[in-house]
Amino acid sequence: LSVSCYGAESEDIKCCNTCEDVREAYRRRGWAFKNPDTIEQCRREGFSQKMQEQKNEGCQVYGFLEVNKVAGNFHFAPGKSFQQSHVHVHDLQSFGLDNINMTHYIQHLSFGEDYPGIVNPLDHTNVTAPQASMMFQYFVKVVPTVYMKVDGEVLRTNQFSVTRHEKVASGLLGDQGGWTHRFAHLPLGTRHPEEN
Incomplete structure (x- = not known):
């Protein structure tokens, strides 16, 4: 029994038994998956009902990222994320662009270990x-920092400064709702001696 991929069949995807199969076939073709109720x-x-049930849910993200000392981003x-035309994108069609609320709270963000008196500008x-479908971009400049304790112990960590920009996302490739941290490591550093 062959089940239709609604025109998105390819050499490696000949039939689509599940909704996820159809979505994948559409993704590989670069087609928008706009109306799942027609599939x-x-x-x-x-x-659609599952998406509707999840529309008011949020998430809590915590953990650690290890990054190289080169410019980069995390978002x-x-x-669901995928690559399209060599660009990392997210399939937001099932949410509806008018329903994406990117309100967020950053409890703590640091680039390395904290030391007494450090100020992490995005904490709290x-x-x-x-409005819906907002895109928040945080531009972060990371400064290598050496904290020297009175007992001679040295802590190599980082401080950072940040600028935030926001706009309504158009939904076009690379311009989608969410929040992104773009960071760059500066080629200078600071030293902070511990005070008695």
């Missing part, structure tokens, strides 16, 4: 998105 597999699996966005940052 039999998605109707059968209750795809948070809803949806609470941002309410003024």
